[in-house]
Amino acid sequence: MATELKPGQKRLTPGAIFADIAIVAWFVFALFPILWMLLLALKNDAQQTSTYFAFSPTLENFGTVLSQRGTDLTSVDFKSAILMSILNCGGAVLVSLLIGIPAAYAAGRYRFKGSEDLMFNMLSFRFAPELMVIVPLFVIYTQIGLFDTVFGMIWVLQLVTMPLIVWILRSYFEDMPEDLEQAALLDGYTRRKAFTMVALPLVRPGIAAAALLSFIFAWNNYVFPLILSDTAASTVTVAITKFLGGGGQAYYNLTAAAALIGALPPLVLALTIQRYLVQGLSFGAVKG
Amino acid sequence: MTSPSRGFSRRDMLKAAGLVGLGSTVLPSLSACGVGGGERHPNGASEITGSFDWKKLSGQTVRILQTPHPYQQSFQPLLKEFTELTGIQVVADLVPEGSYFTKLNTELAGGSGSHDVFMVGAYFIWQYGPPGWMEDLKPWIANSAATSDEYDFEDIYEGLRTSTSWDFTPGSPLGTGGQWAIPWGFENNVVAYNKAYFDAKGIKPAEDWGNFQQLARDLTDRNEGRYGVAFRGSKSWATIHPGFITQYSRMGCKDYEVKDGRLVAGMASEQAIEFQKAWVDLAREAGPASWTTYEYPDCTRDLGNGNAMMCYDADSATYPKNKPGASKEAGNLAWYAGPAGPDGSYATNLWTWSLAMNAASKNKLAAWLFIQWATGKEAMSKAVGTAFADPTRKSVFDSTFKQTLGAFPGYLDAFEKVVGSSKIQFTPQTQFFQTTQDWSVALQDIYGGDDAASRLRDYAASAEAKVNV
Numbered sequence: 041m042a043t044e045l046k047p048g049q050k051r052l053t054p055g056a057i058f059a060d061i062a063i064v065a066w067f068v069f070a071l072f073p074i075l076w077m078l079l080l081a082l083k084n085d086a087q088q089t090s091t092y093f094a095f096s097p098t099l100e101n102f103g104t105v106l107s108q109r110g111t112d113l114t115s116v117d118f119k120s121a122i123l124m125s126i127l128n129c130g131g132a133v134l135v136s137l138l139i140g141i142p143a144a145y146a147a148g149r150y151r152f153k154g155s156e157d158l159m160f161n162m163l164s165f166r167f168a169p170e171l172m173v174i175v176p177l178f179v180i181y182t183q184i185g186l187f188d189t190v191f192g193m194i195w196v197l198q199l200v201t202m203p204l205i206v207w208i209l210r211s212y213f214e215d216m217p218e219d220l221e222q223a224a225l226l227d228g229y230t231r232r233k234a235f236t237m238v239a240l241p242l243v244r245p246g247i248a249a250a251a252l253l254s255f256i257f258a259w260n261n262y263v264f265p266l267i268l269s270d271t272a273a274s275t276v277t278v279a280i281t282k283f284l285g286g287g288g289q290a291y292y293n294l295t296a297a298a299a300l301i302g303a304l305p306p307l308v309l310a311l312t313i314q315r316y317l318v319q320g321l322s323f324g325a326v327k328g
Numbered sequence: 329m330t331s332p333s334r335g336f337s338r339r340d341m342l343k344a345a346g347l348v349g350l351g352s353t354v355l356p357s358l359s360a361c362g363v364g365g366g367e368r369h370p371n372g373a374s375e376i377t378g379s380f381d382w383k384k385l386s387g388q389t390v391r392i393l394q395t396p397h398p399y400q401q402s403f404q405p406l407l408k409e410f411t412e413l414t415g416i417q418v419v420a421d422l423v424p425e426g427s428y429f430t431k432l433n434t435e436l437a438g439g440s441g442s443h444d445v446f447m448v449g450a451y452f453i454w455q456y457g458p459p460g461w462m463e464d465l466k467p468w469i470a471n472s473a474a475t476s477d478e479y480d481f482e483d484i485y486e487g488l489r490t491s492t493s494w495d496f497t498p499g500s501p502l503g504t505g506g507q508w509a510i511p512w513g514f515e516n517n518v519v520a521y522n523k524a525y526f527d528a529k530g531i532k533p534a535e536d537w538g539n540f541q542q543l544a545r546d547l548t549d550r551n552e553g554r555y556g557v558a559f560r561g562s563k564s565w566a567t568i569h570p571g572f573i574t575q576y577s578r579m580g581c582k583d584y585e586v587k588d589g590r591l592v593a594g595m596a597s598e599q600a601i602e603f604q605k606a607w608v609d610l611a612r613e614a615g616p617a618s619w620t621t622y623e624y625p626d627c628t629r630d631l632g633n634g635n636a637m638m639c640y641d642a643d644s645a646t647y648p649k650n651k652p653g654a655s656k657e658a659g660n661l662a663w664y665a666g667p668a669g670p671d672g673s674y675a676t677n678l679w680t681w682s683l684a685m686n687a688a689s690k691n692k693l694a695a696w697l698f699i700q701w702a703t704g705k706e707a708m709s710k711a712v713g714t715a716f717a718d719p720t721r722k723s724v725f726d727s728t729f730k731q732t733l734g735a736f737p738g739y740l741d742a743f744e745k746v747v748g749s750s751k752i753q754f755t756p757q758t759q760f761f762q763t764t765q766d767w768s769v770a771l772q773d774i775y776g777g778d779d780a781a782s783r784l785r786d787y788a789a790s791a792e793a794k795v796n797v
Contacts, residue, residue, distance in 0.1 A: 089629045090656045112404065113396070115422040171430070175437050182440035262427075267434050270391075270421045270442075281424040286396040289648045290625050 080296035088293040101297035105283065110294070114282035116271065118298060121279035126305060127190055128265070128275055129258040132197035133205075133251050140205035141247065145235055147206065148213030162206055165199045170263040181268050188269045196264045201254035208253070212246035213239065248316035256306045276302040368460045372692035373467035376474040382697065386415025390694040393421050393435070393443040395428040398644065399513035399681050400447070402711040403702060409710075410701050416694050436461040441688030444695035448684045450491045450752055451565075453508045454760050456684075458496045463685035464506035466493075468696045479700055483721045484511055487751035492682050498757040498795060499586040509682035510703040511720040513644075516676050516750050517570040517666075518742045519557075520631060520646035521638040524660035533638075533664045537579065540667040541606065544614035547637040556614030558627035558636035563772060565764035566623065569754070571640030571666075572607060572771075573677045577753040578669030579603045584755040584795065591757060591795045593788035595767065596781070605780040608771055620772045632657050640666060642679060643739065644718055650736055662737040665745040676746040677753040680720065718743070763791040 050056055080088060082097040104110050111117050147159055177196065178187070186192030216239060224234040240247075265275040280302050283294040310317065394400045400422070407418045421443065423431050432446055436456055448456070456462050468474050469481050481489070488511035495505025521533055531547075534540035544556025560567040573583075581603055582594035594600055611619045616630060624645050630636035631646060632655025639646050643663060648654055650661040665674055683699045685692060701707055705723055712719050712729045719725050725743075733740050754760065770787040774780045 086653050086655060086658070090633045113401070115404075115420055175434055178434050178438040178440070182438060182442060187440070187442065266423070266427050267431055271419070278423075281427065282396065282422055284396070284424050284426070286425040289396075289398060289401075290629075 077296045077299060080293055081300050083293045085291070085293065088291075101293050102301065105294055105298045105301060110283070110298075113285075113291070113294070114279060116274065116279045116282055118276075118279050118301070121274060121276045122302065122305065124190070124273060125259060125276040125302075128193040128197060128273065129255050131190065131194040132201045132258050133255045135194060136198060136201040136205045136254060137247065137251060140202055141209060141240070142235075144206045144209030145213050145239060148210045149218070159207070159210070162203045166203045170199075170261075174263060174267050178267055186268075188272045188274075190273050193265060193269060193273045193275070196268055197258045197261065200258050200261055200264075204254040204257060205250045208250040209243060209246055212243040216242055245316045248313045252306075252310055252313060252317060255309065259306050369463075369687040371464055371467055373471045373474060373696075376468075376471055376693055378473050380473055380476055382414045382476070385691075385694045385697065388415075388691060388694050389417040389419060390445065390691060390698050391419045391421065391443045392698065393423065393432060393446040395423055395425045395447055397425075397447075397513075397681060398648065399711075402714045403707070405714075406707055406710055409707070410698065413701065414694075414697055416697065418698065436686065436688075439688045441686050441690050444686055444689040444691050445683055445698055446686060447512070447681050448509055450502075450509070450678075450680050450682065451569075451754070451760050453492060453494060453684075454496075454756050454758055457494065457506075457508050458758060461687055462508045463687045463689070463692065463695075464508065465510060465685060465696070465699070466507040468685075469507065474693060474696055475700060476704075479704060480723075481510075483705065483723050484703070485514075485720060485722060485747060485750075487678060487747070487749075488514055488680055488720050491678065491680060491752040494756050496758075499584065499591045499755055502752055502756055509684035510699055511680040511682045512703055514678050514680035514718050514720055515642035515644040516678055516718065516743060516746050517574040517641060518643050518663055518676065518746060519571075519638050519640050519666040520643070520649075520661055520663050522631070522634065522636075522657060522660055523662035523737060524657070525634075525637060526662075534667055537575065537606075537667045537669070541610050541614075544610060544638065548614045550617070553635055555616060555630075555636055557610065557638040557640055558616055558622070558630045559611070559640045560624060560627060561611055561615070561619035561622045561768075561772065561775070563620070563765065563768055564623070565761050565768065567768040567771070568764050569677055569679065570624070570642055573753050574675070575607070575640070575667065576600070576603060577675040577677065578667070578673045580669060580671065580673070582755075583753075584757070584792075586755075591755065591792065593792040593795075595770075595791070596785040596788035601781050601784050604771065604784060605774065608774045608780070611775060620775060629655075631655075631661065634660075643742065647736065647739070659735070663739045663742045665742045674746045674749050675753060676750040678750045757795045759791075759794045759797075763794050766791060 045051060079093065079095075081101055082099070083091065083095050084098055084100070087095040105118050147155065181187040181192055181196075186195065220238050220242070221234040224238045225231070229237065259275075260277060261275075262277045262281075265273070265278050269275070269278075280295060280298040283291050283298050285291045404420070407420065411417055428447075429452070432448070432452075433456075435442060435446075436459075439461075448462075453462065469479070489507070490501075490503030492509040492511055493503050493505060493507045494500065497504075519533065525531075526533070531543070534543040540557075547556040548554065559571040576583075579599065581597065581600040584591040584593055586592070595604070616622050616626065616636070624641055627636065627639050627641050628645050628649055631639040632649035634657045646661065646663070650658055652658055665676075668674055683702055685695045685699060689695050703720065705721060708719050708721055708724045709728045712724060712732060719729050730740060754764070757763070766787060770783050773783050
């Protein structure tokens, strides 16, 4: 007779064992690049390509990246590059939220002639390769004085952040029962008030999730800051690759250290708003 | 109120695919035509009159676009000396090697002139020169109001001066037409080897191609993680330009020959097929295990780690691995010219990082003063004392640079043996990057099992069609 299972306990079957092994294997596979990067960041120059797991660990690379030597190697102050990324990406997300939330609400609640085309057009910003449009963008930016400026970067990053925010939040507004706003309207609220006081608070987790996702996408963007900025508005992604070196002198260890430091701000942000993020990502997951 | 329909119809998807397809076809074509950069800029040298004065533009700023390299790094601390000499501030922007030409190409196509001076390799002149993106520096060199009497352009090795000069007619020899860049640093493609291992086993470097192949095979022991010779094999034009084209040229093979005004491909001649088959066999039997992914950092890494016993690549790419503490085999490496051709030829392909002036620069004299200073005797002499490899000036090589080569056995001998026949061994043509990458793919296919003769005949026909458009 089979043993009675306690709550939360699983029966040990070949399928369950296989599933557990598969999950562990997947985690190892998924996390290995991060582990490899961490190991690389702890190696000195001589051991960076000659060792795998046995080496003399050092934290020196992290110090070098943030020091004057790092600046001399790359012509960029890495600390400033991080601040610039926070400014560029934070600014881009803020602008996208200010414009994108009302746009997503309108797109979720109203259908008018060409509304689907408009949404599709916005989505096309995401799937058009950036290199395809970079030459005309570069010409426009240099001619109107936006090249290598924070304002210019915030503007161009709208191509990254705006479609994400509008499309994600549109689905939130669509999933939200319309009756709530109708009730508010019956109570004498204006449409604007119904939006700000009823609809908006309900999609707050969605806003957090969309903002974080778009922040990460903007943070990881490489082509726009590479081409449309030099030193004044350049971001952390471009600064990281400058540690790669060239001409037979490669600093993979410094690049890995820079990449780990560069990954911290979005990670901290994600942990800070984790509560909203979980709510936001699971919102609308169970529907009738 | 109705809720909008969600999801995409098949028609939407087709529309999207069409738009992307159209965009990816039309936009690169537009940019290739020089969208925004169509304007031809007149040469600025004739505007400079009077006597030469380094301080003529004191207080101005010059912007430089560079990629990280020992050349650039050795000059970085000297930039303040240029400012002291001229009063001109230097803003140097550094772009990683992998993205450098994407950025440079965009800037030049955009015609912005946002950087006055940029680093460029000789082959890139064949692409950036014809649209008028580069300033011809010949009139600047000839203008005594713009160029110091001490500059001595002829002191730069002849093979380098000609490699950066061309008249833009496909097949026309290098050294004709304008001077589109000034060589700043360069590298010869020779063989670096593990001297400590060779000495311990009583092995001498092989001086001819047949012995070189045999030696590489004899040195290979996969069980011990050791193989004979590292050279590049990835899908890139850069696979062809170092050891491969050097040995190809030494064996007397040609990429193209001009016949009746047309370029005729020579990669499928009997002699060329025989060499290329031998090259691929060498890669398979005595080269790196994953040869088709190999780029120069992989080759030099294997040499430095003691996996590769020889490396046929740029001398200055292998040079850093011998610096104390830089690699496991630091101090154990040595250089020699590599195997000679059947007729004793040491024809060698070179790479030169040169400095060029943006034709759209609004600050051309400042740009020229910077190029003149950076490629001048004094600054180059100072730079070679730190990390600079292979100075482009004979006077600097003979004086300062020779003194730094004590710990690099054979480097000097190899250099002196090949420098007289070191030049760009390719025939200049505007489709260089596409056709040369195709060449690397042909070699990969042969490595994968294709018949060498038929694959190279296909490649030669396709390349010939492209270069004669």
